[in-house]
Amino acid sequence: MSSPPFRFFLRPDRIAAVICLHHLSQDGFASEIGVCRQHWSLLFNRRRALSAKVCRALLANPRLAGIPEAELFEVVPVQSAAA
Numbered sequence: 001m002s003s004p005p006f007r008f009f010l011r012p013d014r015i016a017a018v019i020c021l022h023h024l025s026q027d028g029f030a031s032e033i034g035v036c037r038q039h040w041s042l043l044f045n046r047r048r049a050l051s052a053k054v055c056r057a058l059l060a061n062p063r064l065a066g067i068p069e070a071e072l073f074e075v076v077p078v079q080s081a082a083a
Helices: 012-021 026-033 037-044 052-060
Strands: 006-010 073-077
Touching (some): 012 026, 026 052
16 A cells, blocks of 8 residues: 655644634643644644544634635655655
8 A cells, every 4th residue: 555645734833823812722622623632742743744534623623614724734745765
């Protein structure tokens, strides 16, 4: 099975603004989208790429309604090791 040609990373500045606007903690927002705080920390600090499940949870979150995907996620091409 081959990996996808790109990965999604969180744009933490935009997410942080929403979290602040709604007076949430990082832990509170993580629980809203269904991830543990440790995993959220890795995603928020861009140490892990977003899974399709987390992307869907972010897009379904009413606090993020109306924010374009391009402001929430950064699409990064995967560099091939066989190149």
